[in-house]
Amino acid sequence: MRRTIRTLAMTGMLVLAGTTLLSATGAQQDQDTPRKEYSDKISSSYNFRFGKDRPFIPGSAKVEGDEFVQPGAFPNAKYCAHCHQEAYHQWRQALHSNSFRTPFYRTSVNILIRTKGIEFSRHCDSCHNPIAVLAGGLTQDSHVDRKFDSDGLTCMTCHSIQSLQSTNGNGGFVMGIPAVMVDEKGNRIPGEVPYDEILKHSDRHSEAVMHDFLRTPEFCAACHKANLPDTLNDYKFVRAFTTYDEWQNSKFSQRNPLTFYSGDFTTCQGCHMKRAAITLPDYGAKNGTFASHRWLAGNTAVPFYYGFDEQLEKTIQFLRSGNFMNVDIFAIKKAGDDKMIAPLGSVPYELKANDSVETYVVFQNKNIGHSLIPEVRDLYEAYAEFIVKDSAGKEIYHSGFIKPDGMLDERAHSFTNRPVTEKGEFVDNHKVWTIRSVAYDNTVQAGRSTLVRYQFHIPANAKGPITVTAKVNYRHLRQSYLNNIFGKDHPLYPLVEIASRTRVLNIGKNPAGPADPSDNPDWMRWNNLGISYLDQLQYVDAVQAFTEVIKLRPDYADGYTNVGLTNIQWEKYSSAKGALDKALTLSPDNARALYYSALVERRTGHTEAEIADLKKVVDQYPQSRDARRELGISYYQQHNYDAAMEQFQKLQQIDPDDLAAHYNLSILYRRMGLKDKAAEQQALFVTKKFDPGSPTYSLTFLRQHPEISTESVPWHMHTDNPHDQKPMTPMAPQAGSAYSGGTYR
């Protein structure tokens, strides 16, 4: 009897399990059938130029199920807005919702479509319009209704991503079939569901749309890192931009022991998705606040074009929050006198009429978690403006002005770059597939500083004080690019002053005075000067500047480390050792000092100490790419191939593009008999390595552009007396046109 009951129970359970399985499978089939039909229809006329199994190349986007997805599978933003009014309101004005439709984007992607073919635009649209890519819309004879274009990255693109690929970018995500809810068993329910169901089971809504990785920098890396693969440019892998890597190397990641300053751990979202009080009802709010879906950053052009005044105002506020850049009019030098008068404000000096003055302005990227300017910096215009005025307000010297035609003074110090083609021509229209070299790149990396030198002459009749002002200005986008988009008859786009500093130089005596509260302390001013010199390969001056830091802060281990690091670059290893030993005396476990000590120990053949120091660094900073790389090299030199391989593999997890990892792993795998893996790494190394022929393209460009050629030299002077300079007229104050971007000071 008992046996019969048990048999019946077992049978019942099996039937139940079977029914559940069948029901789940049935539901899956219900979802899959229309998708398959759609995908088959799209496939029949789709251009599989890069292979049947690679429909989304040259982008990196992937989708679960490997078939095209109906655009209608993505619930639209208005559906989400029913419960998330604040999020919708912010998103509608933000860059993400306008990622595709703006003329600023369309102009360049249209050139790609017209010259190479629409299938190549899958590269750009993997991030700018992933629904178009995954729906199979980017093909010559497209049968996809593109009504979703105006929503760009809609709610259910980000919130449908199921996992991330490596941090290689170009849309390195894996999209799932959009679902706003899961059932009680955790199965995703595709498409829209009634709002009352969501409200009854908000936990199941969260489970469907919120993944922990959404809050990580790696999620942002999926699109805020990009490369130009050979499938796009028929050339080789070219790294395009690396905002994620810049963050990873900054103090905010706390993953890099080599930063000049330390800071609190802050993610991309920590700056660009700050919580703020809600103004509209939103079920996603917590304690009346919501993580911003405006993603405030530098783009003023999109809100200006669309008339999103609120977004524009908040973007300008964000840029001007004063936290990001520090401008320091650090020193002057009088002609014929080698002595640097520095730091200005802290030392007395005298000036005379008719003096020629060199001014040293240090621009510090103080609190940006990436470079100034990040990403496609060839399109942007961040530049230094330097103005000298006499006591009557008359300009004596002006560098970095906007000309009447809206163009920037060619001799301005600009924090941009100039990518060039193989003919040495500037890639003016963002035709990224033609980029072969970069003629110069004057960006300021996170935490670093750059020194810009200006020379001007004080008029012989000058009597009153001279006012010197230095600024960092920003315009999104470069005027010549705006001209390409609209022709020349467009309004002036907003010019935003991000940071500025003014100092008054008296004719006669200038006593030392109290520091301005917004200025960096003097030790940091010297330190920033040292960093600038180091990056400009001025090693003597860098050591002198860092020595001043030590004088002011003898307890500051990094002051000694900076001297040591400069000496290493200068190849003065014994001098470096002394400074680094002192740093380690002050701070025995200091990872930065240990890292540089290891490099000196390698030079002097103290391998055990070298490995021990690097291991200590790796223990403290397991995601330090530099420490992993160097430790891998140390082990390799010791013929400890297993340990070396482990380090390079870990390095590759941190940075999938690291050349040293590709190179060394190709050798190590071959030694280990892993021929396929070796060949794979070798191929990656070959395509990613620097093309030794490419600098010649830059030289062609620089020969044709002497004004930019000067900028490409680390040490250069901006002067009011260039022998080849024609006088230029600065632009008159902005007309009060209602449709003018205006200037924001």
Next chain:
Amino acid sequence: MRHLRLAFFVFVAFLSATCHADSLCPWINKATAFGVLGVSEESPMASVSELSATVCNFTYRDGNITRELRITVEQAKDPEQAFNAYKAHCGKDGNSLRAIGNEAVMCATNKGQGEQVFSRVRDNVFTITLTTSAGNDPTMPRDVLIEKAGLVAEQVSGNLF
């Protein structure tokens, strides 16, 4: 004879390539255009009645109702003047549209049973005319006409940039 057959095949191949190219409107695809008209591009009621280098005309006919989307694009020597000439069609009823091309204006047409957009992208001047023959077309009330004409204008201007 053999040469004749070869010539015939070349001609057919050329013809099919030409027809294929002709079936595409450069400024909006058929799926989107007919989506605006509320019908699938595969529907027998959907037709492309005119397609040239300067005009695309999409028509939906269902019994008494005819909906039409007409797009014209021309390159103007004096685009500002050309745009203003078009704009004059709207008279004082024209509403300036922000964020369409360099400049754009929209107004009602066809006795309120349609919307027109006149716009300019650099030196290209384009017009969008979206009409319905039904006085009270349930799927094309005025607000929907306005929204759809705007969507088409955005598609066309986007492709002209």
